[in-house]
Amino acid sequence: GENVEQHPSTLSVQEGDSAVIKCTYSDSASNYFPWYKQELGKGPQLIIDIRSNVGEKKDQRIAVTLNKTAKHFSLHITETQPEDSAVYFCAASDRLNDYKLSFGAGTTVTVRA
Amino acid sequence: GAGVSQSPRYKVAKRGQDVALRCDPISGHVSLFWYQQALGQGPEFLTYFQNEAQLDKSGLPSDRFFAERPEGSVSTLKIQRTQQEDSAVYLCASSSPGEPSYEQYFGPGTRLTVT
Numbered sequence: 073g074e075n076v077e078q079h080p081s082t083l084s085v086q087e088g089d090s091a092v093i094k095c096t097y098s099d100s101a102s103n104y105f106p107w108y109k110q111e112l113g114k115g116p117q118l119i120i121d122i123r124s125n126v127g128e129k130k131d132q133r134i135a136v137t138l139n140k141t142a143k144h145f146s147l148h149i150t151e152t153q154p155e156d157s158a159v160y161f162c163a164a165s166d167r168l169n170d171y172k173l174s175f176g177a178g179t180t181v182t183v184r185a
Numbered sequence: 186g187a188g189v190s191q192s193p194r195y196k197v198a199k200r201g202q203d204v205a206l207r208c209d210p211i212s213g214h215v216s217l218f219w220y221q222q223a224l225g226q227g228p229e230f231l232t233y234f235q236n237e238a239q240l241d242k243s244g245l246p247s248d249r250f251f252a253e254r255p256e257g258s259v260s261t262l263k264i265q266r267t268q269q270e271d272s273a274v275y276l277c278a279s280s281s282p283g284e285p286s287y288e289q290y291f292g293p294g295t296r297l298t299v300t
Binding site for chain 2: 108113174
């Protein structure tokens, strides 16, 4: 099955600075890569996703880049704010079934005021 | 509108007891998923329903785990003869399949502690 590795496991940034989280995946046939944000005591919430026919996607302060050749994708958060503090998970779809997601282990992001 | 709800939010079970965890998906969502999230880890896929049909149960860790969705709406995850390694947060998600994405909406989870 798909294997997703995520780095770093923790990230502390000053408010206003950028945060970058990187993930690698093992199955070159994967074609759907969502990112989730999970706050304490809550379920994961989709914040952005990208498909394999696109190299980059932006939504306000959040962007995701995908490099299919290298099998890695990254989340970029610019102008970080205290409410960005949470655990972020990347995921990749199964080669045959888009619904079946394999998640990374998560990155705990802390934004210092 | 109402999101995915799960009950109970917390469950403590003695080793060997059976437990049942409930998921109410977003109204009208055809697809429903169960995940297991161990402490400090990402969610791991357990099973997938489309309406009442369980199309994929490849992630269920043992035959002690059983899931059902008899009327294509509410789903129940049952764990028989619970073991300490079953302690985790059990997440339910639902989605409405269609191109281009399979966005999954997660509930808050049920934290199961087996003592």
